[in-house]
Amino acid sequence: MSRADVNIVELDVRPHLSKKLEPFQLIMDTVKGLHPEDVFVLHAPFKPTPLLGILKLKGYSNSSERMSSDHWVTTFIHKKNKKGAKALSVQQLESVESTLDVSPASDEEACQGRPEEVTVAVDADEQPKAATIMLDNRGLEPPQPMMRTLAALERCKPGDVVLIHNDRVPVFLIEELNNLGCPYTVEDQADGTAKVRIEKG
Numbered sequence: 001m002s003r004a005d006v007n008i009v010e011l012d013v014r015p016h017l018s019k020k021l022e023p024f025q026l027i028m029d030t031v032k033g034l035h036p037e038d039v040f041v042l043h044a045p046f047k048p049t050p051l052l053g054i055l056k057l058k059g060y061s062n063s064s065e066r067m068s069s070d071h072w073v074t075t076f077i078h079k080k081n082k083k084g085a086k087a088l089s090v091q092q093l094e095s096v097e098s099t100l101d102v103s104p105a106s107d108e109e110a111c112q113g114r115p116e117e118v119t120v121a122v123d124a125d126e127q128p129k130a131a132t133i134m135l136d137n138r139g140l141e142p143p144q145p146m147m148r149t150l151a152a153l154e155r156c157k158p159g160d161v162v163l164i165h166n167d168r169v170p171v172f173l174i175e176e177l178n179n180l181g182c183p184y185t186v187e188d189q190a191d192g193t194a195k196v197r198i199e200k201g
Contacts, residue, residue, distance in 0.1 A: 149162060
């Protein structure tokens, strides 16, 4: 079976990032339009680590290859797509079949080693209630703040809270939160930054 037998959908977000634009919404819109038999190929200037976990939850395995210092090619294949998996090389297939969990460590690797602050509230009986994750996303290049926030949300249980501090109001993130049904509040800061409180729905 040749690669030509597979329907490949390619997206290059490097031009968006060079203009300081967040490509996350464009990526997710592309993913929404995919059929299970399609193979999605993403070109980016870095390995999109948080995105890998988000798409894994949507049923996609992945294989990433570094083409140059600022060019990564990541191939996503839906678990229902047997034909696409067979069309990949053996090396890619081994990588695709390996599982990937987005842990706090891998998030830190993708976001310049920034730690997350996690607190867990307890009730009178010392039973854990809602957890709160605090993320300082200031100074990160798009789309890292959005991808990092969504990756944290994916790990949360319903009722948990993610508090983020961004350089500006995250317009595209808010649009995605509306799609996910996650309640949020935005608090503008005096220095022009924004704090957002998000509750996992």
